[in-house]
Amino acid sequence: MEKDRGEADVEIPVGLVHPALLEPYRPRFFLQDEVVTDCEITLDAQHRGVERLMEGIPVDKCNIITERICGICSCVHLWNSVRVVEKGLKIEVPERAQYMRVIINELERLTSHLIFFGHALEIIGHETLGMRAFIAREPFMILLGELSGNRVHYACPVIGGIRPRCNPTEEMQKKALTMLKPAAEYLKDYADRIIQDSMIMSRIDGIGVLTKEEALKYHAVGPTARASGVDWDWRTEIDDFKHFDWDVIVLDEGDVKSRVVQRILECFQILNIVEQGFKNLPEGEIRNKDWKLGEMPITACYHEAPRGELLDTYALDEKGNVRHYKCRTPTVTNLGAMEVACLGEHLTDAVLTLASCDPCLCCTNR
């Protein structure tokens, strides 16, 4: 049954500047007593005009700029933008490069999920576990830095492969596996601690429920949708991931607890993928240079960003310059679902519910 957007006595607008909003957006909560009967989210306070910036520039420059769309999921933006050209011009990518793209991307997803835990627990009020999320995250950030030379903007994929600095030596592979083990153990302890804390569970169990029907109707994507029983992950459609044995995590409850637990379980799938990647990393070339830029019709590519479905689409003119660039980030499609998930909740839980959908306004406003 669809939730009722009922009448309200009081309106409380939140932000743009607010500690619970990591980035500027404006939720307006309409309340009866303290219960949210309607919610409206307004965006675009930090629009940067990235799409307009792409118009007419060479595609390799465009790819670098796409990485700057976000600081948390920079790799997936770059990778998906590169995939558009590779798909449009039918450029083959060597297997070793595919592996490294996946490894960097999955480590980035892991760090993104750990930021989510930090943020969600901070809003719940459990600062200690919020801080520990960042302690758990740090080894993976260090690993990303060692693998790519950067902790945030890795600039790993290029057209036809990856950059040479992201090509690990055998020694680095062994070191990475050694670094992963204690980090994974800490993460496991941390996840157990969250799940076994009855006070935390009492705050998130049954809160902010988004049913499967609502998730489908409002086109929720990513972990938000998968925690509501929608069995869909774009990684299953991407060839690079077919080298790996992993599962899509789907939970049915659709509440804040599900969204937290879904990400926790997804973290272990990520660790599984990364471990497989380092163990089975094939020898060979890291970049295919046998291609030529030229005219390309409008081509679209989807990818699974840490927060959900990412769409990049553009065309190339005869000089290889970008035309009609468009990027749709997961939060755009999650917004409707976020508004609905808040309905019927206490105001404090409504803010938590919004955060549990893990919005990224930096990507969304572009």
Added chain:
Amino acid sequence: MDVINFIISTVILAVVALFFGPVFLGIERKIQARIQQRIGPPILTPGTWSILKFWYKKPVMPNSPMPKLYHALPPATVITILVILWLTNPEWWGILSLATLVAIVGIMKFEEMMYVVMGALSRSILSVSMPYGDVVKGAVTKGKIRRFFEGQSAVRFIKHITIASFPIYIAIFIPAVMAGSIYVEDIVNFQGDFLNLDPILFTIPGFIGAVVYFVGYVAQLNDYPFTIAKAKGDLIEGGPLEYGAHARGNYYVLRGVWMFVLSSLFVTLFCGIPPLVSLTFSAPGIWQLVMHVALTFVLPILVSVLSAFGPILTFKQLYPVSFGFTAIGVFGVILAL
């Protein structure tokens, strides 16, 4: 001579509270930081030095319908809550028979109501008055009132006063039931003199009362997990949001002194050691005051540990927790009878 003793003890107790209260803020932050595997600030920084720093900052006008009253609330409340401390001082016991638990509870109610007034008088820019064009054609228009965070905080404080205050009040009266009197003097005398103490804390009803008092203490401080009235997740910090410069310094003093006073009340009622100011070095002399102050550190330290591991309880959890501990308190009262 009695008048001089009265004045000296009154002043010394105020100085002790004003000094150690802010130190508690630092201890709380330091313990939480260590639990969170951070180094944390030096102990005197969050309370003492911050307050001095805020006092020397350029004054700012709060966004409030009554800015002077809004600024006057913390100092007025500090003076009011110091009366609780003074009422537990033996020098004050003879004055108009005021040193009773009823008077103390009345003053505690004033402190609680002050937050409601504070919330009603603050209008920060972070919600309604943010210059952002969201009420436009096509936007949702519902709700007769556009409310500031602080207004919502005032509403929550009223609920909080109604619900979350029960444990501390029921706990305060357990020593009274055991001593058969609401006079602080009788409760202290019931536990023997300083050198021959038999504290209520070490009896079964007394221990139950102490546990319930501790829960009530956390609720009175609006500290985690009882911080729904100024939940950072939505209301940021509620009524005190507009305090800046010297007013924020005053607010920190208020918070520190309130920690000290409630802790001191616990030591007086449950340990039988009132804050006696006697400037002789013989027993009990100055040692009673030293012991009293040392014991006041216990509750803030326990609060720091609890706060580091407690998420904010919404009213859904707050009702059963508060009523549960109130029921335990009632059981303690029955045992005390």
